[in-house]
Amino acid sequence: MMIDARLGRPLVGVVCDRFFAGEHDLHSAKHSYVHALMTGANVSPVLIPATRGIETFDSYLDAVSGLLFPGGASNLEAHRYGGDAIDGMLVDPDRDHVALALMRGAAGRGMPMLAICRGFQEMNVAFGGKLHADIHASGHSADHLEDLSEDLHTRYRYRHEVELTPAGMLSTLANAPRVRVNSLHRQGVASFAPGLVVEARAADGLIEACRLDGHAFALGVQWHPEVMLEHDALSRALFEAFGASCRRYRHASDQADAHQKA
Numbered sequence: 001m002m003i004d005a006r007l008g009r010p011l012v013g014v015v016c017d018r019f020f021a022g023e024h025d026l027h028s029a030k031h032s033y034v035h036a037l038m039t040g041a042n043v044s045p046v047l048i049p050a051t052r053g054i055e056t057f058d059s060y061l062d063a064v065s066g067l068l069f070p071g072g073a074s075n076l077e078a079h080r081y082g083g084d085a086i087d088g089m090l091v092d093p094d095r096d097h098v099a100l101a102l103m104r105g106a107a108g109r110g111m112p113m114l115a116i117c118r119g120f121q122e123m124n125v126a127f128g129g130k131l132h133a134d135i136h137a138s139g140h141s142a143d144h145l146e147d148l149s150e151d152l153h154t155r156y157r158y159r160h161e162v163e164l165t166p167a168g169m170l171s172t173l174a175n176a177p178r179v180r181v182n183s184l185h186r187q188g189v190a191s192f193a194p195g196l197v198v199e200a201r202a203a204d205g206l207i208e209a210c211r212l213d214g215h216a217f218a219l220g221v222q223w224h225p226e227v228m229l230e231h232d233a234l235s236r237a238l239f240e241a242f243g244a245s246c247r248r249y250r251h252a253s254d255q256a257d258a259h260q261k262a
Contacts, residue, residue: 069119
């Protein structure tokens with residue numbers, strides 16, 4: 001198991017988006033996720049490219065002690081969950097290929113995962129759930145939708161409350177029955193994947209957070225805790241708990257490696 005030799009922090013993989021900037025084909029992740037991992041989770045992030053050229057993922061899973069599946073401008077392709085495509089919707093088939101495979105692989109290893117916004121939707125699809133391609137068209141509140149005419153700071157304000165599942169992971173971290181969140185998304189859960197457990201719902205009934213049952217730390221949230229890290233108690237607690245789980249996973253892996261060599 002690799003670690004950051006200078007800081008002694010576990011390596012955590014961040015799944016990239018793939019997109020064009022002008023004529024340039026890029027793989028990237030927003031700095032807000034990298035910053036939150038370094039300062040909130042106390043881990044060392046490494047970027048994992050989004051390309052369908054990757055056929056096997058064991059080398060990536062062997063190298064890291066956790067995975068972050070961030071938000072993104074694109075949506076999952078409809079065929080991934082048996083839905084109908086919407087003309088003009090931005091998709092990222094390369095990210096879909098990488099994210100869904102890594103998520104299933106990490107689940108099989110008990111590796112910590114934190115999935116945010118698009119990542120939350122990937123989590124539902126990876127384990128057999130379906131999505132609304134457009135939640136507003138499906139009757140859900142406009143409070144979920146992003147207004148691109150607003151400046152970035154305004155756009156990521158608290159949008160609505162979510163009700164936290166009693167005795168769930170999030171309600172324990174928040175020490176509260178409900179919290180306000182900065183939820184911005186077009187797709188959302190239509191049918192919930194078997195094996196996932198609801199952690200939070202919005203007032204309109206839409207599932208906004210979940211965890212993988214029986215897993216030490218595999219949590220997905222529809223909102224953006226990486227943006228609220230500096231002043232939101234639950235956001236800080238969420239990244240701290242994720243980092244602690246990654247360190248426990250690394251320690252257990254190192255112990256297993258040492259036992260094998262003995």
